[in-house]
Amino acid sequence: MSAQFFVQPIPEINVNELEELLQTLPKNQLQLIDVREPEEVAMAKLEGFINYPLSEYSRWSEQILVQLDLEQETLVLCHHGVRSAQMCQWLIKQGFTNVKNITGGIDAYSVLVNSQVPRY
Numbered sequence: 001m002s003a004q005f006f007v008q009p010i011p012e013i014n015v016n017e018l019e020e021l022l023q024t025l026p027k028n029q030l031q032l033i034d035v036r037e038p039e040e041v042a043m044a045k046l047e048g049f050i051n052y053p054l055s056e057y058s059r060w061s062e063q064i065l066v067q068l069d070l071e072q073e074t075l076v077l078c079h080h081g082v083r084s085a086q087m088c089q090w091l092i093k094q095g096f097t098n099v100k101n102i103t104g105g106i107d108a109y110s111v112l113v114n115s116q117v118p119r120y
Helices: 015-024 038-043 054-060 082-093 105-112
Strands: 031-034 074-077 099-102
Touching (some): 015 105, 054 082, 074 105
């Protein structure tokens, strides 16, 4: 993936809004994607997120289109929000209709929502 994917504004959700959704919606109503590297996920993770590392794009890029629902609300997480924004743009180009970038990423989640999630 490259900067070519940044062509339109990406809908966003902050970590407090994310936490509210995680606490109130049934798990099957959200598709949760984490684009960080496996070693990052090993250090700090949020339950329910599927790991699609950006560096392994060629491995999962075709599968994701059959594994996930194009119309279901899809929230994308990374460390600070940059890689997840790239993924959101790519998903939108693939036809996903309800994608949101989690601003601040897992780092903001640790600082603002749950300090038990390790920072790195």
